[in-house]
Amino acid sequence: MTNWLPNISEGNGPFYLRLADAIEAAIGDGTLPAGAKLPPQRNIAYDLGVTIGTISRAYATVHERGLVSGEVGRGTYVNDRKTPAATAAHDPVVATLAGTRLIAPPSADHYRFDTTGAPNIGQDSILERHLAEITRDSPLGLVNYTNVFPDHWCRAGASWLAQGNWTPLPESVVTTLGAHAGIMSVITAMTAPGDKIVFENLTYSHISRSAALVGRRIALTEIDDQGIIPEEFEKVCAQQHPKLVFLMPSAQNPTCITLSVERRQAIAEIARRYNVWIVEDILYGGMRNDDLPPIASFAPELTFVVGGLSKSVAAGVRGGWVACPTHFAPRVRIAHKMLSGGQPFLLAELAARLVLSGDAAAIRRRCLTEIGAREAIARKILAGLEFESHPNTPFLWLHLPDPWLSSTFRAAALSEGVLVDDEDEFKAARTDRVYHRVRIGFSMPPTQADVAEGLTILRRLLDHGATGCDSLA
Secondary structure (H helix, E strand, O other): OOOOOOOOOOOOOOHHHHHHHHHHHHHHOOOOOOOOEOOOHHHHHHHHOOOHHHHHHHHHHHHHOOOEEEEOOOEEEEOOOOOOOHHHHHOOEEEEEOOEEEEOOOOOOOEEOOOOOOOOOOHHHHHHHHHHHHHHHOHHHHHOOOOOOOHHHHHHHHHHHOEOOEOOOHHHEEEEOOHHHHHHHHHHHHOOOOOEEEEEOEOOHHHHHHHHHOOOEEEEEOEEOOEEOHHHHHHHHHHHOOOEEEEOOOOOOOOOOOOOHHHHHHHHHHHHHHOOEEEEEOOOHHHOOOOOOOHHHOOOOOEEEEEEOOOOOOHHHOOEEEEOOOOOHHHHHHHHHHHHOOOOHHHHHHHHHHHHOOHHHHHHHHHHHHHHHHHHHHHHHOOOOOEEOOOOOOEEEEEOOOOOOHHHHHHHHHHOOEEOEEHHHHEOOOOOOOOOEEEEEOOOOOOHHHHHHHHHHHHHHHHOHHHHHHHHO
16 A cells, blocks of 8 residues: 555645645545555655655654554554554553643553653651641631732742842732643633734743633744744734743753843843733743842733642642732732632642742752752763753753654654654744754653663664664554
8 A cells, every 4th residue: 555645625724734634534434444554755745746745744643642552673664543543552642632632641662752850869857747737727718719928929929039149029929720821811801802922933832822722823033042032022022912931041941041141131122112912931940049130020010820749749739829010919820719619728838838938949959959950860871962951940941963863753653652842842933933943851750770771762762763763653
């Protein structure tokens, strides 16, 4: 069946999706039966007159749909839909929504390098102690809706969000159900459906996709190896009139870039000139200890600073805070309640006690030590390759050597039991820009030995690119 060639001259949507749909239709009507081998990517690219990257995206899409399985060095084969092939059965990608892959729990034989929560350094005993104290001290809070917001919740947030010489006022702080919920609360409180929001063309795209789900439009701005380019941001402001910009000025996800003081000040001045709200996400930046002034120190009347505990203390606590410009905290708190259904007393109280007791800071120090050790392992195993990383950041941004494509490498890694994020996961909207990059997070594997083993698998794939690139051919 290697000579099969679809007719996709008609139809709507991107070429790669039309090809993926044609493959699915051929599998559905029996034209491509179980066990049939798809044409090699290079051959079908030539026959259809498109780039191999387009074919790679189509093959990766049908792989994500569970229709095919790739075998390194052998090719891509149609799965038996009655008895799914082993690779498909272990594929954790089960559905998509707004361009975001929805991930089912991976099997025990998967190495998870696709997420960056705080590493396990024995937080459970500390959490257990605080939970017992909350149960003893506040039994009524546990069984009622949260109708009041104690001052110490805001004091904890002000302490946790402080950077350099900047500390927010406690009365400006809103307690949230994690940083993501806080960001979306700001977006819904300060913009309206149809408004444009600016994102860097590589960013934490779950925010842009969430914003699109609530009717906001996306505007992209360019970045370079130093981060967001002020001149490009100003061009977007002048031409598209956005209402808000989302930024991660320190340890930007996924590039690891930290903005200079000069660029922070320039972005603040441009936002002021065009009356654009700023959301400053310091979820990773709070782990850098670089003492750089936040953008909020240059434009306090425009900037919402968001942070939380998920990356440096415990992801399951879902503790987060937003520091708002003067008088906007009530507005953001109401938006948060409307979006989330309300703040759980137990989680907010736990987050506050962790911070005010000093336990959160102590856990963060231990997590950073563990992250630093894992980053050193990555540097050793991936030596000679091009990537950006930092000892206090739980991921690295890897440039793939020829002939790897981002989606192809992700699929090949998945077939070897390693989950990584390809560059499309971090594109805030559709774009023709190609980076040939993947993000590798290394905080979630249980041990440093697991980190080393998973990275060794990836290194082997990278070193045998010519063979690995045919894994979905």
